[in-house]
Amino acid sequence: MKQKKTKRRSTFSEIWRNYRKNFSGMLGLMIIVGILVTILVGNFIYDYDTDVIGQNISERKQAPSSEHLFGTDEFGRDILTRIIWGGRYSLAIGLAAVLFSSIIGVVLGSLAGYYGGVIETIIMRLADIFQAIPAIMLGICFVTAFGQSIFMLTIAVSIGAIPAVTRVTRASVMTVKDMEYVEAARAIGANNFVIIFRHVLLNAMSPVIVQATLRIGGAIVGIAALSFIGLGITAPTPEWGAMLSSARQYLRGYDYMALYPGLAIMVTVLGFNLIGDGVRDSMDPKLKK
């Protein structure tokens, strides 16, 4: 009669079980994995100095052909190579920016949501003020003030998203902290630290994670935008936004030079957004039995 203990399944494996059934989510995941693999492989077959930034005047502005699949730019560099190489900046900065804004936002949001009162008022009014300024303006000001390093770029792109994360976290924490299991935890002698981390944050994270995945695409567009106006990654480093920007002057006659970096941005953002939708669906507790 003795039945074996059921195997312990983590929350993560449960979400993954749901996610696998999600067609568009899996499609997005395949796109992003494909892009990552391409970037990784590109790292081995291309040499930065010769293939990526090395100029070749004799082959400049060539239309796409079997030799140069996406054509070449005004300095005769292969656009496909540069897109593949440039992907690392877009992806790395995009992910780092989202990570950064999420951490800051979650900390502020949990403080505001859990403690309330004066702390909440201060944090949320600050968030209001920051949200009133367009994110791109904040980014521009930040880069102008602190310089154009990759680190500063990451922060510049993420800074505009912090108020939104704070808001989502605060709302979610406020719902969870009124649950009876939080009261139960207090009744068995848990202190605030245990309650916040073990009981509140863990359960409040779903909307934050969903929002973060959906924001990666936005962050990538943000970097591209900064690069496009010349405040992002600087030439000759191949960043998608910067490539778009330099292709702008040759739009008439050499439209492929702008087309392919633009497509790269679009496909990547689409991939991340599909993943985000998938994560949202699979984290929805209503899908769980």
Add this chain to the structure above:
Amino acid sequence: MVDNILEVRNLTKYFKTKKGLLHAVDNISFTLERGKTLGIVGESGCGKSTIGRSILRLIEPTSGEIIFNGEDLMKLNTLQMRSMRTKMQIIFQDPYSSLNPRRTVSQTISEAIELNHLIHDKKDIEKRVSELMDMVGLADRFANSYPHELDGGRRQRIGIARALSVNPEFIVCDEPVSALDVSIQAQILNLLKELQSKLKLSYIFITHDMSAVNYFSDDITVMYLGKMVEKSPVEDLFLQPEHPYTKALLSAVPIPEYHKEKRKRIILRGEVKSPINLPDECRFSSRCQEFCDVCKGSEPQLKEIRKDHFVACHNVT
């Protein structure tokens, strides 16, 4: 000499709201004898849950004394109160929201043991958890299940095991069966009774269900709008209710027995009024079937009309 585990004196809890002071609990006093059960009944909004949480200071009372094992809990600081909670526990109404959905059954049950450093050895904790699960009738195989995989009755058993894990002497049962199905309710009520005699527990049993409180308690307190309206040993209250509200409450309970004639019941007019900014009059007067002029004059105080039977009504003497 009566051994009282808990004595509550003039417990009061007001909440500040935008419209004014909300009188959740107004000047409540009672005692609980060791090993006995005190039932607190009343409808939603009467303050019964606030009393339960105030006793454990999960809600900070506005004023009053809570004397537990001879010690006034109101004088303890946060840290002392935290260790005091190993002696007093609470079981919640909703078995869905009272368990952390991201933690397994054994994690939930062992948490209090670890937090209070009751047992240090990992193996011993595991042994204790399976002992507790056995005590509340949960099969061992559920140790690694998550709450959402279990039904309401089993979830409520987890909540009971969690409360028992610190070896409490006293437990507040806040509507422990209202969210459960009839056949499961009986299972849980029987379990709580069995645990009471086995572990010599004292209970405060908060409920709106008159039949359950009758089955479960030794003494009853009837609450209306934050006030105690009647207090008596169970038999006496059900045999001879005195307060008009208690009478109406008892007659409103549907009885699962066949009766040819339609049962005569007292149907109360109107609804409970708002507990904010109450005037100095009987709080039940607007719905009372025995309403007269004195009721508007002042708030009635609890009077002992028979041995151990207290009523707060101007018309009962």
Add this chain to the structure above:
Amino acid sequence: MDKHEFALDVSNLTVEYVTSDGIVHAVNDIDLKIPPQKSVGLVGETGAGKTSTALAIMNLIPSPPGVIRSGKIILNGYDVLHMKDSELNQVRGSEVAMIFQDPMTALNPVLNIGEQIEESILLHEDVTRDEAHEQACEMLEMVGIDRSRIYDYPHQLSGGMKQRVIIAIALCCNPHLLIADEPTTALDVTIQAQVLDLISNLRDEYRTAMLLITHDLGIVADMCDEVSVMYAGRIVEHGTVEEVFTNTKHPYTEGLFDSLPKINDRKSLLKPIIGLMPDPTELPEGCTFAPRCRYAMDKCFKRRPSLNAISDTHEVSCLAYEDPVFSIERNKHGR
């Protein structure tokens, strides 16, 4: 004018929900008949299939995942399962109306209560807006709410008053059948008494038949003429209230009674039904109650019992009664 024998005649109704975890057998081949102006209680615990039955009668089973596999539902002469949507909308409200369990979410928060009652009247009756308004005021007074409150919004009303408004909406078109799905479960005891009193008065006045879905046997005793006890999607016992309450036949019905604390007897111990309701995706082969039944014999696990008549009005689905001397504890000791 009652040309039809029954206000509601359900036969062989089977409802399933197709989910990724398997097929949920919510309602399995049930029959249910409600004579005109009679009240029938449908009793059972969570997951017994009570609400699915009610939704099927209104042809409101959400699909997907719900499927009505088989059955026939005749509602005062209308074959509900074979009607066009437009005809169905006419039938819902005018022939059959439903009161839901949760009064908090059953009203639209952005419309005042007057508008919500009028809407229902305008949909089913050929009247002008002013006439509808007047009727709505009358309905409101009928359910014991002052007509001055007709412009109130749902959030200004208490739970009991919301349920009264819902009753007003349900009855405003004078339906032949009222389906009340746990109408007072969300309410306090004294308010429950008010609302039940109101429902039974209005039912007498409007001469409406009623299907009262509840888990509370006490409410059935007060409100109903007949009662069907449902377990795991099947009706296990049906009879008049007197028969089922005083001459209980099915072990499950007995278990329900024994699980309830008695208000005037606090000494006798509760006898809960052991175990849990079976998973509706994999119902046991024999009697669905057998695993929890204290009288179960070998054959109970192998063969599925059908409803057998005990009297003209009393039926029970239990194999033990093939043995003529069998009787359950409850009836041996009397009450």
